[in-house]
Amino acid sequence: MSKLVEQATSNLRILITQAIEKAIAAGQLPDKPVPDFAIEVPADRAHGDWAANTAMVSAKVFQAAPRKIAEVIASHLSLEDSYFQSCEIAGPGFLNFFLNGQFYVDVIKEVMAEGENYGHSNFGLGQKVMIEFVSANPTGPMHMGNARGGALGDCLASVMSAAGYDVWREFYVNDAGNQIEKFGNSLEARYLQLYLGEENVPFPEDGYQGEDIRDRAAEFAAVNGDKFVHVDSPIRQQALIDYALPRNIEKMKKDLQKYGITYDQWFLESTLHKNGELQETIEELKKRGYTYEKDGALWYKATAFGSDKDDVLVRQNGNPTYFAADIAYHRNKFVKRGFDLCIDIWGADHHGHVARMKGAMEALGLDSGKLDVILMQLVRLTQNGEIVRMSKRTGKAIQLGDLLEEVPVDSARFLFNMREANSQMEFDLDLAVKQDSQNPVYYVQYARARICSILKALAADGITPYPCTDDELRLLTAPAELELIRHISAYTSEIIEAAKDYDPARITRYVIALATLFHKFYDACRVKGDDPHLTNARLTLCMAVSTVICNVLHMFKISAPESM
């Protein structure tokens, strides 16, 4: 938490506890331990700045009516030297506290002092956390789900980093196994078709139909000509794969970079096959007694960990399954690289895989509680109120590249972080390209641009901000000003909550609310005025707001233009 808010909260907790102790000493409450109570920001501002439910949760222990208990506590409270000016009893027995002027003064000072670091905390204690996201199949282009996953994963990583975690971004490349064989088969067919005619070379039934396969085959042909038409199929396929796969991966890197995402590592599945870790993992499972042979395949006893059926690790044909490699991969994260926490972002269509993966961690003697999977629900694109399924240009399924051609990166990253992962969302193409306040990213950017504009306008009149004194900051007493400052004060704890919930959408909502409160302030309070001290205080407040908005936008890699 912000040092300030944290300090104020824990102090309030102590004050309440002390009041209860005094009441017990005075014989007004029975000598019983006080249950845990919550200190929260009430939904309704009339209920104070912060509220404690102490009296209600302790009604049973003290065997008295909550309001009665609240009155006793209140009568023993001493709020001197705290950030609170008063306490009221309300409703069923809430203790409602009102912050005093010094709190608001100190919030502004804290923001100004910390600048671009405002909002950061050491909540995560430097724990090593890996966030693996997108991890799209390298056999083809990325789709809308990857677009959402990319924005979500990258922003979550930033949020957790701000909350004090040591974050690692990773892309797992499935460059081995069945789908690569299929990739090779498909490329081979397209390549041969170029020389032998489409009608003479059947395309594999389960092959990849996309244009991208034809394109790669054609590129390969342009470089190599018919050199590979008359060699053995395995040689031809390998040559095609060796040509196409690195280029596909390169393309994904480029697309994601355009989208603002860079990874710490692109982890190749094939390394697990080559360096023996996959085999090592399978042996480990065998040794622990969680495997058996049946029908010529090696099975893993998933049922020992709650699954309703077992899974194949090594197929009849001797090839390990994707699942086996995935187990080895996750073992690698924990055992070989020592991550404290691993977060995977998967499409919701993989939900059946979650319990199995966690079970497999347990089977290896690892703590499955340290593997968290975020399931991301589907995205539907809409335009003119209708669902868009296909790209207008290509007539095929919409790709990440198509999206970024139509929609600014700022918009895409922001809008994909409007909803939590766990809910299906619609991505409104019309809204995303709108350059007005209906588009929330513009609304937020505009607030910051407006602040820059105020600073410029006043500077033109010879008014420039200087370091504010406490007395000047104390002049900020209008409701719109106090609301705004209070919201600013919550930023650090919002980041912590977002990190705890793995929900960067929380921060998106936070910054929209901040922009709203700023616009209200702008409407209610003129910065430029007769009192130079008040003007300076308001200018300082503007700068504090600008700092927080910029911190959020930079964190999400969204631009914060000075004018628009």
Added chain:
RNA sequence: CCAUCCGUAGCGAAGCUGGAUAUCGCAACAGAUUCCGAUUCUGGAGGUCGGGGGUUCGAAUCCCUCCGGGUGGACCA
């Protein structure tokens, strides 16, 4: 059939470790700029929190059940 997510105003959402009068945006309606950017702000209207039952002093929130929608249930990944 099983698993899983979702159901809150005309539309899109927040609130979900139980608490005060259920919050916000869009749309619709009525207003506000001699003045720092109107890409802004103010106001009223709009609700069986999918239905029913249960737990509780108290349920949008927890439990059960039903209804509706999405997704998944391979020696695919």
